[in-house]
Amino acid sequence: MSWKDSKRVSTRLLRGVFVLAVAAAAATSASAQLIDNPSYVTYTAAASPAMPTLLPPTTASSLTPPPGFWDERGTVPVTLNYQRDNTTAGGPYLTITISNNTSVMGNYTLHASPDRAIAVGNVARSKIGLVVAQAPSEVFINAGFYQYAGSTYNGQLESETSVVDGARTTLQNVSAELVGGTKSWGTNLSTTQAHAILSAYNIPPGGVVVLRVKSWTLDNGVTAGNGIMPLSILGRQQNTGPSKNFKVSVEMIGKSFSGSYVSTLEVVNNLGVIKQSSSHASTEWSTQYGRIVDNFILDMSAASMPVGDYTLRYKVAPSAGAPGLQLGTTSTSVAEVNYLWANPADYRYRIGNVTVSATGGLHLGMSFHYYPGASDTKFGAPYGTYKFVRSLASDKLWKPWWNVNPDGSLNTTDPNRWIDLDAWANKFAATGQRKLLLTFFGSPTAASSNPTLISNAWGTDAPGISAAPKDLNVFRQAVEATVSHLSGRVFAVECWNEPNSRDMFSGDPSKPNVPLSTQLADICQKVYEGTKAIDSSIPVICPQADSPYTAGYVYSAKTSAGNPITNYCDWVGAHIYSRLSNDTHSKPYATQSLNQALRLLKVRSQQYGISAKKLAVTEFGLNRCTWSTTPAYGRVGPGQTLDDLANGDKADAMFQATMTMHEEGVTALGLYSYDHGDDDPTCRRGGSYIWSTLGSDSSQYLNSAVLDAFGNARNQVGTTTTAAP
Numbered sequence: 001m002s003w004k005d006s007k008r009v010s011t012r013l014l015r016g017v018f019v020l021a022v023a024a025a026a027a028t029s030a031s032a033q034l035i036d037n038p039s040y041v042t043y044t045a046a047a048s049p050a051m052p053t054l055l056p057p058t059t060a061s062s063l064t065p066p067p068g069f070w071d072e073r074g075t076v077p078v079t080l081n082y083q084r085d086n087t088t089a090g091g092p093y094l095t096i097t098i099s100n101n102t103s104v105m106g107n108y109t110l111h112a113s114p115d116r117a118i119a120v121g122n123v124a125r126s127k128i129g130l131v132v133a134q135a136p137s138e139v140f141i142n143a144g145f146y147q148y149a150g151s152t153y154n155g156q157l158e159s160e161t162s163v164v165d166g167a168r169t170t171l172q173n174v175s176a177e178l179v180g181g182t183k184s185w186g187t188n189l190s191t192t193q194a195h196a197i198l199s200a201y202n203i204p205p206g207g208v209v210v211l212r213v214k215s216w217t218l219d220n221g222v223t224a225g226n227g228i229m230p231l232s233i234l235g236r237q238q239n240t241g242p243s244k245n246f247k248v249s250v251e252m253i254g255k256s257f258s259g260s261y262v263s264t265l266e267v268v269n270n271l272g273v274i275k276q277s278s279s280h281a282s283t284e285w286s287t288q289y290g291r292i293v294d295n296f297i298l299d300m301s302a303a304s305m306p307v308g309d310y311t312l313r314y315k316v317a318p319s320a321g322a323p324g325l326q327l328g329t330t331s332t333s334v335a336e337v338n339y340l341w342a343n344p345a346d347y348r349y350r351i352g353n354v355t356v357s358a359t360g361g362l363h364l365g366m367s368f369h370y371y372p373g374a375s376d377t378k379f380g381a382p383y384g385t386y387k388f389v390r391s392l393a394s395d396k397l398w399k400p401w402w403n404v405n406p407d408g409s410l411n412t413t414d415p416n417r418w419i420d421l422d423a424w425a426n427k428f429a430a431t432g433q434r435k436l437l438l439t440f441f442g443s444p445t446a447a448s449s450n451p452t453l454i455s456n457a458w459g460t461d462a463p464g465i466s467a468a469p470k471d472l473n474v475f476r477q478a479v480e481a482t483v484s485h486l487s488g489r490v491f492a493v494e495c496w497n498e499p500n501s502r503d504m505f506s507g508d509p510s511k512p513n514v515p516l517s518t519q520l521a522d523i524c525q526k527v528y529e530g531t532k533a534i535d536s537s538i539p540v541i542c543p544q545a546d547s548p549y550t551a552g553y554v555y556s557a558k559t560s561a562g563n564p565i566t567n568y569c570d571w572v573g574a575h576i577y578s579r580l581s582n583d584t585h586s587k588p589y590a591t592q593s594l595n596q597a598l599r600l601l602k603v604r605s606q607q608y609g610i611s612a613k614k615l616a617v618t619e620f621g622l623n624r625c626t627w628s629t630t631p632a633y634g635r636v637g638p639g640q641t642l643d644d645l646a647n648g649d650k651a652d653a654m655f656q657a658t659m660t661m662h663e664e665g666v667t668a669l670g671l672y673s674y675d676h677g678d679d680d681p682t683c684r685r686g687g688s689y690i691w692s693t694l695g696s697d698s699s700q701y702l703n704s705a706v707l708d709a710f711g712n713a714r715n716q717v718g719t720t721t722t723a724a725p
Contacts, residue, residue, distance in 0.1 A: 043125060043219040046116060051213050052092035055084040065110060066094065074107035076100065078203060085212060090171060093131070093212035098200060106203040112196040112216060115148065120181030123221030124194035126162075127175045134210040135166040137500040137516075137553045140201040141211070143174045147184060148193035155184040155191075155591075158199075160600035165607065167517070167552035171214065177221075186591050188633045245716045246300040247663040249582070249595065250314050250351060251293055265296045266313040266348065267305075274305050280319065293586040297659075302358040309355050313348040324348060361719025362662040363387045363491070364710070365437060367619070367673040368428070385710045387718065388491035389428040390437035390618055390670045401438070401482045404447045408470060410477045418485060425486055435491035435723075437541075437618065437670065440479055440527050441504075443469045449508035457503035468508040468519050472526050479530030483538065491723050492668065493531050494541040494618055495524035495568075498575065500553040501546055517557035521565035528568035539725045541668075542569035544618050548576065548600040555608040566610045570725035571667060574601060575619040577689075580642075580653050581660040589653040590622075590642060591630040598664040617661065618670040621689025643691075650691045651709035658713035668723065671710070 054066035065071050065082055073080070081097040088095075100106035118124045128143045135141065144158035162176035182191045196218055200209050248265055260280070267275035277296045294314075315324035324346040365388035401421050403411040411417050429436050445451045448464030455466040469475040483490055499505035499520050507516040520543060528540045542565060545551050551574040557565040566572065579597050580589040598615075605611045624642045636644040645653070661669045671690050691706045 043123075043221045046218040046220045051094040051216055052084050052086075055082060055094060068113050070111050070113065072109040072111065074109070076102050076104055076106040078102075078106040078108055080108070088212065090131070090214070091212070093214055095133075096209075096211045096213065098203060098209040098211075100203040100205055100207045103205050105205070106207075107199070107201045108203065108209070109197050109199040111146075112198075112218060115193045115195045116218070116220065117192060118178065118180035118194045118220075120190070121223045122180045123223060124178045124180070124196075125175060125219040125221055126177075126196035127173065127215070127217040127219065128198060129171060129173045129214040129216075130164070130198075131171050131212040131214070132164060132166050132169060132210075133212055134208060135200070136204050136207040136209070137166070137502075137550060138202045138204050139166055139207065139209055140199075140547075140549045141166055141209075142176075142197075142199050142201075144176045144197055144199065145178045146195040146197060147178065147182070147191040148195065149184075149187070149189035150192055152187070152189060154189050155186050156197075160596050160603055163549055163600055163603075165552035165556075165604065166550070167556040168607075179223075184633065186630060186633055244299055244301050245297045245659075246354065247659040247717075248296045248298070248312060248354075249293055249660070249663065250296070251595075260319040261316050262319045263294050263314065263316040265298070266315075267298065267300065267354070268311045268313055269306070269308060274310065275300065293582055295582065295584060295586055300354065300356055302356055302360075305356055307356050307358055309353060311350055312352045312354060314351050315346065315348040317346075359719075359721045359724075361721065362658070362666060362717045363668040363723055364658065364714050364718050365390055365491070365618075365668065365670045367391060367670060385707070385714050386434055386671075387720065388435050388437045388668070388670075388723075390439060390494075391424065401440075402442065402444050402447065402475075402478045404444055404474070404478075406446055408447045408474065410474050410481065412481070421482070421485075425489060429489040432489075435489050436486060437491050437494060437668075438482065438486070439494045439497055439618075440482075441494075441497040443467055443475075447471065447474060449510060450506065453506060455503050455506070457501075466502070466504055466506045468505070468511075468523060470508065470510075472522060475523065476526040476530040479527050480534055483531050483534040487535070490535070490538050492539040492541055492571070492616075493527060494544065495527040496520065496543045498546040499543045500550040514560070517553060517565075518560055520554070521557040521559040521563075521568070524565055525559055525563075525568045537722075537724065539570040539614075539723050540568065541571045541573070541616055541618065542566060544616075545574045546577075548574045548597045548604070550574070551601060551604045552608075555604055555610065564608075566608065566613065569613070571614045571616040572601075572605060572610055573616040573618070573666070575672075576617050577619070577621055578623050580622070581656045583649075583652060583656060587634075588632040589635065589645075589649070589656070591632055594657055594660050595664065598661070598666070602665075614667040615665050616668040616670075617666055618668070619672040620657070620661070620669060621672040622691075624689065624691065647694075647703060647705040650703070651705040654690055654706055655709040655713050658710065659717060662717040 051066055054068075071080060079099040079101055081099075083095050085091050085093040085095045096110070098106075098108045112126070116124055124145065126143055126145065132141065141164035142158040143162040143164070144156060146156055147154040157176060157178050159176060162174050164172055164174055176196070178191065178194050180191060180194075183189065184191065196216075198211075198213070198216075200211070203209055250263075250265065262278055262280055264276060264278045266273050275298050277298050279294060279296060317324045364386055366386045367390050403414065403417045405411050425436055428434060442462070442465040443449065445462075445464045447469050448467045449470040450467035451464040453464050453467050454460055455462070458465050479493075483493065497504055499516075505516065505520060507519045508514075511519060524543060531538050531540055543554050545554050551572075554574075555566060555572070559565065576594065576597050578590070579592045579594040581594045582588045601615060602611070605613065605615070622642060631640065631642050631645065635649070636642075658669065673688055673690075691703050693700045694703045695701075
């Protein structure tokens with residue numbers, strides 16, 4: 001995120017709500033992350049076109065899509081080429097070449113016909129096998145559905161299982177599943193028609209995307225009419241630490257499930273039930289089909305229950321007190337039967353795991369980009385809430401930490417070389433109450449491999465900043481010197497910032513044959529080695545892409561020696577914007593799901609074999625006054641944005657988001673950002689991305705309701721323990 005400009009607004013066309021959840025608790029492949037449970041849903045093929053064979057073997061550029069498919073080029077007409085490829089290994093393929101020859105971002109969607117009627121509770125599934133032969137890092141590629149209520153457009157579905165990894169060049173099998181009757185939070189209408197799509201968004205000017213599609217299968221799933229099916233929690237191994245409460249959101253698919261029911265969540269170890277909590281959820285279950293969410297908050301602090309590993313078990317029964325329903329069939333592998341009950345058996349479902357630890361919990365931090373400075377005297381800073389402070393630039397702070405002589409060598413003699421860095425560090429970490437997250441980003445002009453380059457994100461204030469350092473050994477010396485100078489006050493270090501964006505990382509122009517991802521990995525190796533040489537206990541964070549969608553760009557990077565970039569970091573993750581979770585009644589605050597974004601990060605960690613690494617999100621915030629963050633249906637009036645929510649809802653939305661981060665296993669959360677340094681009360685500047693400031697009559701003031709909510713979240717799930725690799 002640039003200190004100077006507002007967060008970039010994606011041109012991605014999101015017109016609906018993510019409605020499906022992940023159903024494999026400890027799976028190791030993407031294909032397992034589905035609601036495809038053969039004991040609950042029976043699939044039959046609706047259409048399985050052998051796509052490559054539907055085209056003649058030609059290279060003509062005027063070809064249209066295969067019969068049964070049609071394309072949409074968005075508002076910017078991209079140039080398309082379809083051809084059958086019989087020569088590339090693993091083929092034949094339908095090769096789709098999408099070229100954006102315009103000066104603005106472009107989009108592309110391939111539609112599969114016909115639309116399919118989908119009964120309430122049944123499932124439409126779209127499965128695509130494809131290879132991403134070429135794609136700029138900005139591009140989002142998704143399988144999904146357009147949803148319709150009769151003939152009315154009802155939103156767009158792209159679950160975490162349907163997001164294509166644009167950095168992976170081998171065959172990927174992605175699936176999207178849509179449950180009939182699912183109500184769109186944008187329209188409140190129930191979905192009755194499913195329309196399968198494959199999309200590529202955010203194709204930059206001059207960008208070329210090449211997709212090789214091997215197969216596309218459309219299936220219909222018939223759901224058993226015996227209630228609901230809880231979906232397993234994906235790899236939840238969260239350390240709850242000394243926190244008072246732990247949030248658990250149970251997601252389900254359902255069919256014809258209504259009436260008054262009581263659900264129960266049990267926390268079990270080998271000695272039996274340790275904790276139990278019940279909820280009454282008839283309203284949500286009787287009005288929502290498809291994706292049902294049941295929320296629990298339990299006291300799972302190390303002070304109230306033994307440290308160790310626990311299983312989460314879920315059951316649901318009519319409120320009259322009958323034994324638990326059989327949700328699915330007896331053959332399902334996730335069912336647990338308590339045989340102490342009389343027939344019918346009391347069915348419970350294993351939905352995940354949780355670890356209680358005395359040293360766990362969430363490290364909660366904040367970005368203060370203009371502190372110290374003029375805004376400091378205007379607002380003051382709510383220091384007490386935050387465990388760490390992150391900054392890319394506190395009024396051009398990149399220069400002091402990476403101080404070089406005119407010849408590019410490290411400046412070690414100027415007595416004032418630390419003056420600005422010390423002012424920032426002393427502001428936030430003078431007395432040990434909090435520490436500093438150092439983002440080692442950017443090349444000062446004298447040390448830049450491209451010193452005349454002007455980045456769109458930074459402008460003429462910092463020529464050459466987005467280029468790679470011209471001397472990586474001097475760069476490592478700068479890292480070592482900075483970590484040493486701030487000894488005892490460093491929370492963690494982070495390599496670079498949003499490197500998937502060319503505005504943030506453009507590489508070394510003298511190395512045209514070295515992929516940018518390889519240059520990035522070489523830089524991060526130096527950050528890791530330089531940090532660990534000074535203090536091996538400091539966690540090193542992998543570069544954070546600007547979205548979970550682009551995390552594969554980082555995770556797939558390898559050094560010049562062929563070593564994975566993830567060998568040189570302790571924590572992984574990505575920045576997350578414009579997503580929120582649910583309120584206490586399971587109703588979402590925004591149409592884009594925070595849970596889905598975090599689960600996509602877990603899927604990527606599994607795919608790259610790094611699930612054991614801790615998850616961090618060093619930037620989280622909202623483009624809260626723009627189309628890109630749409631409030632859920634009924635939250636505000638037509639045409640209004642999240643900024644039109646009442647302060648109480650804003651506060652709860654931020655509280656629930658923080659609790660969800662902890663629930664999904666995030667170790668460190670960096671809120672972005674407290675202040676942007678001016679008095680403009682509009683959402684683009686001045687007021688922060690987390691509602692911590694409000695504005696009216698051309699002035700700003702603190703939003704005490706939101707700040708109190710973060711304090712409450714800190715008290716619930718925050719930790720004061722030392723960060724560790």
